[in-house]
Amino acid sequence: MSLFESTNTLFAELLLPVPIPKLFTYRVPQDYNDYIKIGQRAIVPFGERKVVTGVITHLHSNPPKDYEAKYILELLDEERVVSDIQFRFFQWIADYYCCTPGEVLNAALPAGLKLSSESMVQLHPGFDWNESNFEFTQKEEILLKRLAQEPLTYTDISKMLGIKQVHGILKSLTKKEAIIVFEEIKDKYKPKTERRIRLSEAYVNNKQLEGLFELLGNKPKQEEVLLRYLQEVPILQDKTLNKQGISRATLLQTDLSESSLSTLIKNNILEEFEIHISRFDSTTTNEKQEIVLSEEQLQAEQSILTAFEKQSTVLLHGITGSGKTEIYINLVQKALADGSQVLLLLPEIALTTQIVQRLKKVFGGVMGIYHSRFTDNERVEVWKNILNGTFKFVVGVRSSIFLPFENLGLVIIDEEHDSSYKQHEPAPRYHARDSAIYLAQLHHAKVLLGSATPGIETYFQTEQNKYALVRLDKRYAEAQLPTIIISNLQEEQQRKTNKGEFSGLLIRKMEEALAAKEQVIIFQNRRGYSPSISCEDCHWIPKCVNCAVSLTYHQYRHALICHYCGYKESMPDQCPTCTSKRIKTIGYGTEKLEEELNLHFPDSTVQRMDLDTTRSKSSYENIIEQFEKGETNILVGTQMLTKGLDFDNVSLVGIFNADRMLHFPDFRSYERAFQLITQVSGRAGRRKKTGEVIIQTSQAEHPVLNYILNHDYLGFYRAELNERHQHIYPPYSRLIELTVKHIDKKICRQASSELAESIRGTITDIQVLGPGEPMISKIRNQYLMSILVKVARGNQQLAQIKKSIQSEIDRLNKVKEFRAVRFIIDVDPI
Known part of the structure; x- marks a missing residue:
């Protein structure tokens, strides 16, 4: 052992955000020995040129046996940002x-906490323009002159030269030994600053x-500043106000002379300084806002608290409009008063604007929000505000289960049945509801699941006494459940009372609602103008060149x-096949519905809410605000309409195409249809x-x-449970879906067949369906095959079965012809 490798030499095990199932050992520079900690982020070299951000999991004095450890380049934190509980959770x-744990870390850390390396270009240190034997093009000369001043990124060069591809010119200059390319580490997180x-x-x-x-007497503009x-900062009454000053933007917003302000700063009369400010509203509520609960709500809340004494997980089965949110608020207040942190999960925060605004009024600055529409910097600030104790209550989407809670006391999962709690791509393909229940166990916290239409598996757990059950069967404030009417399209078409794709009954009811100055919601779970187009002469339908699906027509883009x-x-x-001009649209998407409704009701304002109209950060909020104010009479949209909306003036909801939901080829199609239709029906009255x-x-x-018509969840649950028992589907089994992908259809089929046979031959007590x-058998130019593994619910070997499946996949990946095949494991698919 060399002198350098003394007993004082520290080594760190790092978890890196890469899909490799191992930790990586790095040498700790001795300057860091005294303050390096587990849970800190560190920048480390990975491979020949790559630089990544990892998290330290262990510290020790044992050098790796198989390779020479590289040095940690830099520590990014003074204190830990990932806790021991988080490591166990990952x-x-x-x-x-x-x-792999690396894939979990990649999903868990906000992008702003992961440094990146960016390619930079600079002049070669040995380059001398006068002594170079090479000739340079005009663009090369422009670039070299600019590089003489400072290094540039690829993007800078592209903009400066007005060319999209810079690799050609960089390759030429590298050969001429005029430039070198290097990697510069960029910190993605930038605190928000304000000039004051x-x-x-x-x-x-x-x-x-x-x-x-007196000095400024002949300088009126400076005197005005x-x-x-x-006026804005009354320091004559309170001198301490001067330290904080005023923002530059506020001072100049009334057309004061900016040059006069600059002169005052230059003459040291005024000072300009910069501070870091929060990206969030930091107002706090001083008075405790009491939530007045009805008798039924009080009974439900007490039942939940009583159940928590014996069980850690409770299902609140409350019908739509029963006032579950008020109970949530009361429980959150109690948990915060006890000094605990609270997490409230919502299916998609951007779709639940109303509940978030309401919670913000109650909890103010102690409440943080974490969702997909936030910028990288905003997500990092939420992370940091949880670490420093500013946010004790977080309302978030599925990824908020990864936030750095230290003292979680209560987890509430609203609309627990919602499919958007499941992550599909990329890995980890986790379910936030199930993962949050395990996270709560790590913190010894309580879990409240809330839904008007609980998932079949969740309700089954209450019958197995694994979860407690609390019911809330009355709507809040004397509101009544809506009257549900079935409109039989077959009969209407026979009697010719329908108006296009609309039943005469729906049109008549809409006319009555609008005449009474009430609002209408129309639900169609398909966006776009039309699901497809077709040639009336040769029946050609345009298909995607990359996927085995037809293209959807979007009228507002005039594109497929x-x-x-x-x-x-x-x-x-x-038509590209027969040159006919008789091309028609087939079916109705939300865009076409919007157009038809404008024709049927020209005096009413129709607004559409789907993925296409809510892409920007505030578009959803704007649509909701216009509807709340009564500026929109008819709101047509997809399943976004089912989530967390509460409107006083909606008297009618129309479900446009129930058949498509009922006949989707999936064992959960009846459950989803029941949930979607019931949830969107709950927006009425x-x-x-x-x-x-x-x-x-x-x-x-x-x-x-019929079950929906009678608001009969239990009847539906019993019937569905019987079906699933007969066919051994959840909750009577656990499913593992294996998807095999490859650009060659033959290889994809062969690999999937071999995988299915090897699983059947090596693992007992399971059922293998497929391949x-x-x-949809082709997506993004890759062919797909699917295998479904059923594991009986009581099987104690689930963990070993997963490992065996992974071993068979690893074995196949080593076979030469299958090396490029991608195998995807999805546990508990939805």
Whole structure:
């Protein structure tokens, strides 16, 4: 052992955000020995040129045996940013959902906490223009002259030269030994700053100020700036106000002379300084806002608290409009009063604007919000505000389970049945509800699940006494459940009372609601103008070039778009197969519905709410605000409409196409249809007037519709449970879906067959279905095959079964012809 490798030499094990199932050992520079800690982030070299941000998991004095450890380049934190509980949680996610801890870390850390390396270009140190034997093009000369001043990024060079591809010119200059390319580490997180102005200390009393105004007597514009400052910051009454000063933008917003302000700063009369400010509203509520609960709500809340004494997880089964939110607020207040942190999970925060605004009024600055529409910097600030104790209550989407809680006391999962709690791509393919229940166990916290239409598996757990059950069967404030009416499209078409794709009944009910100055919601779970187009002569239907799906027509873009890979092409003027100009649209999307409703109700304002109209950060909030104010009469949209909305003036909800939901080829299709239709029906008649729901269907006698008609969740649950028991589907089994992908269809089929056979041959007590082609058998130029593994619910070998499946995949990946095949494991697929 060399002198350098003394017993004082420290080594750190790092978890890196890479899909490799191991930790990586790095040498700790001795300068860091005294303050390096587990849970800190560190920048480390990875591979030949890459630089990544990892998190320190262990510290020790044992050098690695198989390789020479590289040095940690830099520590990024003074204190730890990842806790021991988080490390345990990451490992559980990796083990349960069959991925690597590095993939979990990559999902857990906000992008702003992960440094990146960016390619930079600079002049070669040995380059001399006068001595170079090479000739340079005009663009090369422009670039070299600029590089003589400072290094540039690829993006800088592209903009400066007005070219999209810079690799050619960089390759040429590298050969001519005029430039070198290097990697510069960039910190993605940038604190938000504000430039502020204050009076120099030399003038912060009456005597000096009087002298200053005499000095500025013949400079009226500078005097005006100074007077405005004193108006905004009354330092003569309180000198301490001067330290904080005023923002530069506020001072200048009334057309004061900016040059006069600059002169005052230059002459040391005013000072300019910069402070870090929060990206969030930091107002706090001083008075405790009491939530007045009804008798039913009080009973439900007490039942929950009593249940928590014996069980850690409780299901609150409350019908739509029963006032679950008020109970949540009371429980959160109690948990915060006990000194605990609280996490409230919502399916998609951007879709639950109303509840977030309401919670913000109650909890103010102790409440943080974490969702997908936030910028990287905003997410980092939430992370830091939890660490420093500013945010004790967080309302967030599924990824908020990864936040750095230290003392979690209560987890509330609203709309626990919602499918958006499941992450599909990329790994980890976790379910936030199930993961949050395990996270709560690590913190010894309580979990409240809330839903008007609980998931079948969740309700089953209450019957197994694993979860407690509390019911809330009455709507809040004397509101009544809506009257549900089935509109039989087959009968209407026979009687010719329908108006296009709308039933006469729905049109008539809409006319009555609008005449009474009430609002209408129309639900259609398909966006776009039309699901597809077709040639009336040869029946050609345009397909995606990358996926095995037809293209959806979007009228506002006048384009055909694939909803799986984003491929887009222009709407053809004629059929490319037979040159016919008779091209028609097939089916109705939300965009076409919006157009038809404008024709039927020209005097009403129609607004559409789907993925296409809510892409920007505030577009959803704007649509909701216009509807709340009554500026919109008819709101048409997708399942976004089912989530967390509460409107006083909606008396009618129309379900446009129930049949498509009922006949989706999936064992959960009845459950999803029941949940979606019930949830969107709950938007009608939220106050004293009973609302109405019209369900358009060609199968009026369908049993699921009968359960919805009678608001009979338990009847539906029993029937669905019986079906699943017969076919051994959850909750009577656990599912593991294996997807095999490859650009060659033959290889994909071969690899999936070998995988299925090897699993059947090596693992007992399971059922293997497939391989078979999924409903969409090609996405992004990759062919897909699917295998479904069923594991009986009582099987104690689930963890070993997963490991065995992974071993078979690893074995196949070593076979030469299968090395490029991608195998995806999805545990508990939805």
